[in-house]
Amino acid sequence: MMKKLNFVKFAYFAFSAHKYSDYLASYKTECMTITNFTRPSTIQEGDTIGILSTARAIEQEELLKAKKHLNEKGFNVIYGATIGAKHHQFAGDDELRLNDLQTMIDTPEVDAIICARGGYGTARLLEQINWSNFKENPKWIMGYSDITALHNALSQMGIMSLHGIMPINIKDDESKQALDKALAIMCGQSSFSLDLQSHKLNHSAPARGILTGGNLSMLYSLRGTKYDFESRQRILFIEDLDEYLYHIDRMMVNFKLSHILTNISALVVGGMTDMNDNTIAYGYTAEEIIESHMEEDIPLFFNAPFGHFPGNHPLVCGAQGNISNENNQWRLNYKL
Structure with missing residues (x-):
C-alpha cells in the first residue's frame, strides 16, 4: 500500500512539474521582449491634429496659445468633446473621455492626437479602448505625466508613441520650441x-x-x-x-x-x-x-x-x- 501511495505521489508531482514547465514556456512566449516597434504615420502641413483630455478637466481658453502655434505651423486643430467638459475633476465622466479618445483613434481625418493635459484618469480607460483600427493605421499619440498609461499600452502592442509637451504647457518660447521638436518627429525626423x-x-x-x-x-x-x-x-x-x-x-x-x-x-x-x-x-x-x-x-x-x-x-x-x-x-x- 505504501509503495502504491508513493507511486501516486510521484506521478502527481511529475505531472504537475510537466504542466508547470508547459506554463512557463507559454508564459515566456507571450512575454517575449518586443524589439522592433512600428512608427506611426508621418504628418505634414495641412493635416489635422486632434486635442482631447483623457484625464483632468480643461477649458478651451487654456489651449489658445497651443492652437495658435499649431495653426502657424500649418496644421488644422480640432477639439474633442472632452475639452470644456467637466465631471468632478475629470474632463467628463469615463464614458465621455473613452468615447472621445475612441473617436479620435477611429477617425481617419484625425492624423495625430495630442493630449491636452495630465492630472489623473487615463488608466481608468485602458480596458475599454478598442485598438483594432489603430493597429492597422497607427497615428502619433503625444503627452506625458498621466498619459504614461497610453504609452505603456502602445508599447505592449509594439507601436511607438511620443512622450512630450502638452497644450496646457504652451506659454512661452521655450515651450513652443519643445513642441516644435515633437512636431519634427511626427513630420518624419528619424533621429x-x-x-x-x-x-x-x-x-x-x-x-x-x-x-x-x-x-x-x-x-x-x-x-x-x-x-x-x-x-x-x-x-x-x-x-x-x-x-x-x-x-x-x-x-x-x-x-x-x-x-x-x-x-x-x-x-x-x-x-x-x-x-x-x-x-x-x-x-x-x-x-x-x-x-x-x-x-x-x-x-x-x-x-x-x-x-x-x-x-x-x-x-x-x-x-x-x-x-x-x-x-x-x-x-x-x-x-x-
Whole structure:
C-alpha cells in the first residue's frame, strides 16, 4: 500500500512539474521582449491634429496659445468633446473621455492626437479602448505625466508613441520650441538627441536599449497589470511631480525588488519637480533616493531635459536609444 501511495505521489508531482514547465514556456512566449516597434504615420502641413483630455478637466481658453502655434505651423486643430467638459475633476465622466479618445483613434481625418493635459484618469480607460483600427493605421499619440498609461499600452502592442509637451504647457518660447521638436518627429525626423548633464550622482557609462518610461508614479501604478512595462533591453526614463519623498523611495523599492533596476540597460531621470516632505524630514533628496537603489554597474543620469517644465524635450517610446560620450558630453541619441 505504501509503495502504491508513493507511486501516486510521484506521478502527481511529475505531472504537475510537466504542466508547470508547459506554463512557463507559454508564459515566456507571450512575454517575449518586443524589439522592433512600428512608427506611426508621418504628418505634414495641412493635416489635422486632434486635442482631447483623457484625464483632468480643461477649458478651451487654456489651449489658445497651443492652437495658435499649431495653426502657424500649418496644421488644422480640432477639439474633442472632452475639452470644456467637466465631471468632478475629470474632463467628463469615463464614458465621455473613452468615447472621445475612441473617436479620435477611429477617425481617419484625425492624423495625430495630442493630449491636452495630465492630472489623473487615463488608466481608468485602458480596458475599454478598442485598438483594432489603430493597429492597422497607427497615428502619433503625444503627452506625458498621466498619459504614461497610453504609452505603456502602445508599447505592449509594439507601436511607438511620443512622450512630450502638452497644450496646457504652451506659454512661452521655450515651450513652443519643445513642441516644435515633437512636431519634427511626427513630420518624419528619424533621429533626435538629448544632452545629459553632469551630476555628482551620475553613473556615467555607455548604454544601448529601447526607450521606455514616463511618469514614475504612473509606471508604479501599472505594475502587475497587463499594462506593465518591459524592462529588459530598455533604457528606462522617469520623471515626476508633486510627490512625497518617501513615496519615491517606496516606488524605487518596488522596482528594485522586482529586478527592474538590474534588468534595464540604463536609467535616465528627468525632472523630479516640486517634491514634498513630511514635518519630520525624510533626510534625502529624490535624486539621492533613486541613486541609493541603483547598482554601480547600471548607467544612471540625472537632470535630463524632460519633465514638468517648459523645456520638456520629446522622447519616443519604442525608439532605439544609445547613450555615449561625444567630445566630453554625454548624450542620449535615439533613432526611429
